[in-house]
Amino acid sequence: MDTIHAKIENIREKMMQELGSAGNSESLQALRVRYLGKKGELTQMLRSLGNLPPEKRPAAGQALNQLRQEIEAALDARALLIAREEDEAREATDFVDVTLPPRGRGWGGFHPVVQTMNEIIDIFVGMGFSVAYGPEIEDDFHNFEALNIPPHHPARDMQDTFYLDNGRLLRTHTSPVEVRAMLRWGAPLRIIVPGKVYRRDSDQTHSPMFHQLEGLLIDEDVSLADLKGCLNTFVGAIFGRPLDSRFRASYFPFTEPSLEMDVECFACSGRNPSCRICKGTGWLEILGCGMTHPNVLRYGGIDPDRYNGFAWGMGPDRVAMLKYGLTDLRVLFEGHGSFLTGGGY
């Protein structure tokens, strides 16, 4: 009996020693075959158990099985270790410089005005305004007459108009949609009208095509206070913080009273007399607005005694330029990749 137990001890000792020097998965596999394979040492010993006297078989069998389990566990543990070491070695050589340029296509890019227009739309939709549209090719009636601008009126000089060979014109503002919307939906009404408008004017700060966003609210008992509230809220939202505003008297044929809204220069708050953005005035002209003229309500089929309202028109191009610090309006419509991508692509 001693011989078999001595043999077991012997194998255990030898195995553990060899295991310690098995450095990779191949030598480990060889070790596994040598001890546990079909012709492995342990397997042969188990087979030779039959040669032992019956009363010694259980003890020897038990000892052998225990050894087998020990070896398996040791081999597995060692295998795990080796696999990890080997993975680490492989990963160390399989190196990718992540600072190399990416493959495939990246994000394109947005146009500042379209982006700004969408932001403005969301702000007003949040205040209960719905989006309405109208044609860019308009007729004289909707663009001028229904807005209280009769033919030859000097107010027409304020908006130099493009005419088309079909007798129509390109709308000079988004205001014609006011009357169209009133006729279509009646009062009460709460709409915004984003879109392109056209004036015969071209220099650094004027483009023959630009964008406008018109707003119109008609209800019973509307006050200038409502107009101020809506527009102050808008300014705070678009520029990211509440800004001081002032309302100056002005003139538009289709509103009465008419006002212009200036906001505090967000760059200098009026503290820099040589500020490039506000030219030292401390104020930025941002939009024209006013209470809808009763004549316009009448053209829209709305009773001006029962209902009144307010309207405004703003230039998203200018808002975008202020937001993104742009100086030349015309480059907005030339599609320069270098401009729109901020220099890279």
Place this chain on the structure above:
Amino acid sequence: MRISWKWLNEFCKIPLSPEEAAERLTVTGCEVENIERPCSALKGLVVGKIERLQIHPERPDLFVAEVDLGGPRAQCVTAARNLREGDTVPYGAPGSVIADGTVLGKRTFDSVVSVGMMLSAEEIGLPGIADEFGILRLPAHLTAGEDLLKALNLDDCILEISITPNRGDLLSLMGLARECYGVIEGSTLEKHELKLPRIGDPGSISWEGVTLEDPGCPLYGLSFAPSVQIGPSPMETRIRLAFSGIRSINNIVDATNYIMLVTGQPLHAFDLDRLPAREITVRGAREGERFRTLDGQDHTLAEGDLLITSGGIPVALAGVMGGENSEITAETKSVAFESAFFEPLRVSRTARRLGMGTEASYRFSRGVDPSRVLPTLSCLYEYLLKEAAQHHLEENVRVVSTRSWEKRRISLTRRKMHRVLLWDDLEQASKILQKLDLREISATDEKRVFEIPTSRADLSIEEDLIEEVGRLRGYESVPSRIPPLLHGTGRVGEEVEAHRKIRVAAMSRGFLEIVTYSFINPKWVEWLRIPETDPRSRGFRLTNPISQEQSLMRTTLLPGLLQALQTNLRSGWKDPIRLFEVGRVFLPGEEGEDHRESLRMAGVSWNGKERRVLHETSLKDDVLSIKADVMALCGSRGQIPGFSTGHEPFGHAGQTAQVSLEGKPCGYLTSIKPGILRELEIPGPVFAFELEIESLLPEKGFRFGQVVRYPAVYRDISLIAPVNRPAASVEEDLRRLGGTLLRELVLFDVYQGPGIPEGTRSLAFSLAYGDPARTLRDEEVDAVHEQLRLNLSAKGYVLR
């Protein structure tokens, strides 16, 4: 309008600095755009008197003057030839500064020392006040040694005011003074009485009469100066005109302009002797009638223009400009002055059509005050009486009038004022309005009625009065509140939603968003080879474009995108670039429609120029990669587009697809014709697509598929089909013939070449068979697959 601050203060004393007043005027509606100090550069200039004037001892072209400076004297050398002993002149001592910033000093001209300088009008910064070449000669009453700026009132500033078209009443000192009195607390209005002239037949000349034939002129006054002495205006007038931006001509023309600046009523002076007859008739012009104005321009008149005629011959374009035939010249001996009311819209139409924006037409277009038409002739009379020149003036004025002006009455109610301003103090409101010369004629607790001065043609309804109250009180006094949401929530709407989803999808796929002009160069129709039969060749043209390059309304978005591409290439862009735009195109209308505006989404892709970069090939686009983009864009709206072989005039004949949604064509996908790209100098290829957003408006509710629990069994099939047979139609056959177990099929190989008959190609598909309820056995699948092969053979396909 340019207004002299000092002059304005003669009409209304303003207790503020010009800057403070400008701020207040701006907030109340008269935007002061700039405050200019025209003589602020001048330093140390004084008045001098020439004591002695001699010819330079060595240089006969120069003079040596001894100038009295009120005690001290200075010797000056000058080349000016207009001086005499006793003349009063502007003088700058060494160290003083003239308009262009030059610091004066001493100079020696051939051994004669010149200390400082006598100055010309230009050197003091007012070239417009010169009445002759040389040194500016000043009024004799000025004292030697006096500060020049003070003596001539040059220490003034000019307010540049932008006046809105409704406020014609502000185009005069008197009108602006009234406004300042209304808006500036503590200011005092200086009385400037307007009195009617003496009306009657002129005794000193023979005059036949005035006839008003056209209702466009309901009031016409003429005054006379039987004898005048033409010469330069007094210095003060010349300076004030220069400050007001008006060129000095001669004392008679200047007088009319000067008085116009005061009262706002334009005047016109005729050379009485040059009038064809001693009568004036105002009539409408005949279509095509010709007339030469005093600026030497010939005009073709139209019906509706108003003419002043004399003896049947036109002598002035009413309210716009006088005629060359009767203008005041240096030889004029006698003058007739016209002051009239012309209908604003008539003058406005003529002036706009002829492009003649004159001081007169500007004021008449905005409406002059009818009550000032005749008193202005009195002002002129008094002005000319005071002028130093020797004129003989006739006091009687000839007047013809066909209309009278009632003062309008407008009521202001507590209810409406409160509705707009949230303020209802009628008593205060009335005080505010009275400062603007509105007279309260009745008052109750709920309503006040006001009589409106004829100068304020802009005030016609109650809202106008509310505006006056609002702006004078200050809009800052109106609170700010957010209107409550009483009628439902705001909706962005389908169009915005579709636009947003599609643009984000495009940007995610590397497209750069651009916005281009809606008007294009009409040559694009030709460049893109769009035939006349194509509605896209029939875009609308602008009749008054800024340039030919921007004169045709686009009928497709492609030109803008290609032009942007050109712009980028010309500026040296080399990288691959993908651009897209969402915008409207403008097409001729169909059946009764005026025109059609269609919102489009279009994109182009260019693969970049030879450039050494990593992974270059992985970014190369072709028609099929753009097809994936189009599918993704439609997918963002839950829609699956169909593609079929298409044709576009600008598209590669073999690489153009028609895109459709729900079987309805909605756009194209193409590779631009190589010939077109060559002409556009774009190294090809360029891929492009254009879709109608309208087709993408209905967002399809997304349908989810069945959950697959039992794995599919795969079989391949490879068949030969004619080259011109679209893969989609082969797929359709496979689907139709594949039986109910065919779950999915994928085309994985297309081959054309050796081993395959000419005119055919081989298509290989991987087919997935499956049953939702169980795993299929191989034998079952083999049977189904074999059946499909038989069906395909029967259909005429050659199987490999």
